[in-house]
Amino acid sequence: MSKGRVTVVDIAKAAGVSKSTVSLVLQGSPLVNEGTRTKVNATMRELGYVYNRGAANLRANAKSKIIGVVVNDLTNTFFAELAVGVDMVVQSAGFVQFLSNTSESIDRQREVIASMREHGISGLIVSPARATEAVDLKPVVAAGIPVVVVVRNVPGAKVSSIVSDNYAGTHAAVEHLVSLGHQRIGFFGGFPDTAVFEERFNGFRDAIVAAGQPFGEDLIFSSAPSRAGGVDAVALAMQGINPPTAAVCFNDAVAFGVCDGLRARGREPGRDFGVVGFDDVIEAKTAVPALTTVSVDPQGMGRRAAQLLLKQINAGKADAEAITTSVRLVVRESCGAGQNKPGRKTA
Amino acid sequence: MSKGRVTVVDIAKAAGVSKSTVSLVLQGSPLVNEGTRTKVNATMRELGYVYNRGAANLRANAKSKIIGVVVNDLTNTFFAELAVGVDMVVQSAGFVQFLSNTSESIDRQREVIASMREHGISGLIVSPARATEAVDLKPVVAAGIPVVVVVRNVPGAKVSSIVSDNYAGTHAAVEHLVSLGHQRIGFFGGFPDTAVFEERFNGFRDAIVAAGQPFGEDLIFSSAPSRAGGVDAVALAMQGINPPTAAVCFNDAVAFGVCDGLRARGREPGRDFGVVGFDDVIEAKTAVPALTTVSVDPQGMGRRAAQLLLKQINAGKADAEAITTSVRLVVRESCGAGQNKPGRKTA
DNA sequence: CCTATTTGTTGGAACGTTCCAAAGATGTCA
DNA sequence: TGACATCTTTGGAACGTTCCAACAAATAGG
Numbered sequence: 001m002s003k004g005r006v007t008v009v010d011i012a013k014a015a016g017v018s019k020s021t022v023s024l025v026l027q028g029s030p031l032v033n034e035g036t037r038t039k040v041n042a043t044m045r046e047l048g049y050v051y052n053r054g055a056a057n058l059r060a061n062a063k064s065k066i067i068g069v070v071v072n073d074l075t076n077t078f079f080a081e082l083a084v085g086v087d088m089v090v091q092s093a094g095f096v097q098f099l100s101n102t103s104e105s106i107d108r109q110r111e112v113i114a115s116m117r118e119h120g121i122s123g124l125i126v127s128p129a130r131a132t133e134a135v136d137l138k139p140v141v142a143a144g145i146p147v148v149v150v151v152r153n154v155p156g157a158k159v160s161s162i163v164s165d166n167y168a169g170t171h172a173a174v175e176h177l178v179s180l181g182h183q184r185i186g187f188f189g190g191f192p193d194t195a196v197f198e199e200r201f202n203g204f205r206d207a208i209v210a211a212g213q214p215f216g217e218d219l220i221f222s223s224a225p226s227r228a229g230g231v232d233a234v235a236l237a238m239q240g241i242n243p244p245t246a247a248v249c250f251n252d253a254v255a256f257g258v259c260d261g262l263r264a265r266g267r268e269p270g271r272d273f274g275v276v277g278f279d280d281v282i283e284a285k286t287a288v289p290a291l292t293t294v295s296v297d298p299q300g301m302g303r304r305a306a307q308l309l310l311k312q313i314n315a316g317k318a319d320a321e322a323i324t325t326s327v328r329l330v331v332r333e334s335c336g337a338g339q340n341k342p343g344r345k346t347a
Numbered sequence: 348m349s350k351g352r353v354t355v356v357d358i359a360k361a362a363g364v365s366k367s368t369v370s371l372v373l374q375g376s377p378l379v380n381e382g383t384r385t386k387v388n389a390t391m392r393e394l395g396y397v398y399n400r401g402a403a404n405l406r407a408n409a410k411s412k413i414i415g416v417v418v419n420d421l422t423n424t425f426f427a428e429l430a431v432g433v434d435m436v437v438q439s440a441g442f443v444q445f446l447s448n449t450s451e452s453i454d455r456q457r458e459v460i461a462s463m464r465e466h467g468i469s470g471l472i473v474s475p476a477r478a479t480e481a482v483d484l485k486p487v488v489a490a491g492i493p494v495v496v497v498v499r500n501v502p503g504a505k506v507s508s509i510v511s512d513n514y515a516g517t518h519a520a521v522e523h524l525v526s527l528g529h530q531r532i533g534f535f536g537g538f539p540d541t542a543v544f545e546e547r548f549n550g551f552r553d554a555i556v557a558a559g560q561p562f563g564e565d566l567i568f569s570s571a572p573s574r575a576g577g578v579d580a581v582a583l584a585m586q587g588i589n590p591p592t593a594a595v596c597f598n599d600a601v602a603f604g605v606c607d608g609l610r611a612r613g614r615e616p617g618r619d620f621g622v623v624g625f626d627d628v629i630e631a632k633t634a635v636p637a638l639t640t641v642s643v644d645p646q647g648m649g650r651r652a653a654q655l656l657l658k659q660i661n662a663g664k665a666d667a668e669a670i671t672t673s674v675r676l677v678v679r680e681s682c683g684a685g686q687n688k689p690g691r692k693t694a
Numbered sequence: 695c696c697t698a699t700t701t702g703t704t705g706g707a708a709c710g711t712t713c714c715a716a717a718g719a720t721g722t723c724a
Numbered sequence: 725t726g727a728c729a730t731c732t733t734t735g736g737a738a739c740g741t742t743c744c745a746a747c748a749a750a751t752a753g754g
Contacts, residue, residue, distance in 0.1 A: 055740035080427040099446035260635040288607040402710035
């Protein structure tokens with residue numbers, strides 16, 4: 001087993017050429033004679049040669065073909081999809097992905113980023129843990145490693161970012177509910193300590209005002225941004241004196257929880273109460289009722305992030321680029337508008 | 348930026364010692380003088396030194412501290428959780444995780460495994476893509492790299508495996524439904540082309556027979572192992588002449604789909620029809636009704652897999668070990684047994 | 695026949711670490 | 725004082741690759 005691995009020198013010796021020639025073959029150089037090439041290739045196959053990228057990366061200017069991906073919560077479908085999107089393009093560009101999960105722990109995040117640097121990543125995609133600050137990314141960008149943050153922005157960091165148009169999303173959601181005749185729409189779920197919350201909430205508030213409806217604190221039902229949180233938010237909302245008739249939710253998880261909570265109270269989402277989510281996770285279209293939601297396409301976002309990163313890696317230098325991806329309201333059934341159902345298809 | 352990175356020699360020069368001493372400090376050797384150590388450490392911090400693992404791994408006998416993780420479908424919560432479990436223990440053992448998603452593509456799987464080998468992983472955990480054969484893992488184990496397969500077994504491969512006790516799981520599910528008085532129980536979802544299906548199905552069939560109930564092909568409602576598939580299975584089941592009154596589902600995704608399908612037909616899962624899932628994904632406990640299911644704890648499974656792998660890595664040699672993790676029926680509401688639950692609604 | 699040019703091939707140095715054998719200090723004992 | 729032991733430090737050789745400069749052989753142009 002641990003008897004020395006097969007190296008280029010072994011191949012060279014066996015094939016009767018020099019290690020330089022083997023190296024040339026390895027890189028598909030046009031300089032080598034066709035006959036030599038096939039002979040070397042045959043020998044490699046025969047001896048079971050495995051390329052040693054570590055050794056190759058050692059050379060001064062070598063690029064490592066490793067890109068680091070850090071997500072804050074892999075168990076959330078949204079981020080898992082994001083990672084899959086990244087993996088797709090990264091993989092087909094011949095790179096490989098170092099993926100780590102931080103579980104929203106900023107210490108963990110620091111550790112994994114440090115570890116990734118030691119392994120010589122040539123680019124980093126990170127969906128930052130809560131409370132991530134510019135200083136956390138500073139050393140990486142100082143080392144000239146391109147960084148792309150996704151989903152959540154990091155204020156003050158000179159890095160590229162790809163976030164969805166949160167403001168426009170909730171704005172559109174409110175407009176739609178208003179057009180269905182709702183007079184009292186609440187904002188359900190999430191905690192007001194993140195940039196994402198702020199953006200989504202602002203879109204909500206401005207749209208309410210723009211529709212000429214009264215806006216007040218009593219329309220906000222804060223809770224954990226999870227399914228369980230959605231249940232809590234409904235409980236909160238329904239005990240009020242003048243409960244809302246529709247909810248714009250912080251994300252799809254909350255929206256599902258809101259549906260659960262409504263049913264537990266004998267009210268059917270879509271028929272008795274309008275529910276709109278945010279993210280368009282895969283379950284959204286198969287749930288009953290199918291969830292009306294703001295579509296974000298996490299996988300596409302992952303792909304875009306990876307493309308942007310690869311572009312920067314190849315360009316050699318990384319000018320910070322801030323992209324907000326446009327979102328789209330996907331009308332299904334949970335808002336109560338699903339009458340004319342037959343053809344609403346998503347890409 | 349790309350002006351040469353800081354190396355041990357730079358540190359050595361700046362601190363007035365030899366590179367060997369710096370190396371000793373790096374490894375926390377007790378041989379170095381306390382004063383020297385602090386001076387070197389200070390210099391490292393000052394110059395912004397980053398350890399180069401690639402170079403270190405180059406030495407003949409070096410262990411890479413990288414472990415590869417390959418999953419067949421990261422967008423499925425089950426596997427995402429599994430990956431998180433692995434990450435946890437791997438991370439805290441000072442290793443780092445190379446994670447890749449194969450999307451059930453065997454070609455992709457071959458590629459990523461090859462790529463991982465080139466990066467010198469010192470262990471591999473894989474949840475094999477469908478139709479993976481022993482030969483796909485052969486080169487890896489031949490290279491003396493410990494391999495642990497999870498979730499799905501690979502027949503004939505001389506590697507360790509951790510799979511859940513599928514047979515016992517569905518067996519227990521049936522027993523429970525029988526104890527609730529069901530006389531006609533169906534097996535919903537999944538395609539009979541995988542070992543997992545076979546095991547779960549066998550547990551189901553044997554339990555039906557053991558309960559003295561008639562077993563026939565008309566109790567099987569095959570479909571995609573997804574939420575959408577669950578809806579299809581219900582459609583299939585309900586058009587029969589003598590439809591079942593309860594379902595043991597291939598997995599939780601199917602079970603959720605079955606609930607959706609039932610509702611779409613005006614029947615309430617838990618009250619009018621018993622539903623039992625398999626996996627116990629996170630959503631299972633918060634769904635309405637909460638899903639009765641066979642708990643597999645994917646995260647725990649990931650942790651165990653990682654522990655086993657690390658053990659083998661440290662032991663130097665890997666004796667194949669086949670572990671089946673025990674499962675547990677978690678009784679919630681969807682089976683109709685939740686009578687004594689405080690919040691239960693009847694009409 | 696001599697010089698260029700093209701086509702393949704090649705040794706050796708370099709990359710950043712670890713590890714070994716050995717060497718300087720310093721102290722201890724007889 | 726000499727012989728040892730202990731503590732700390734140190735050059736240099738590896739590890740498996742890439743790349744450069746050089747070279748051999750064959751072809752072409754004058």
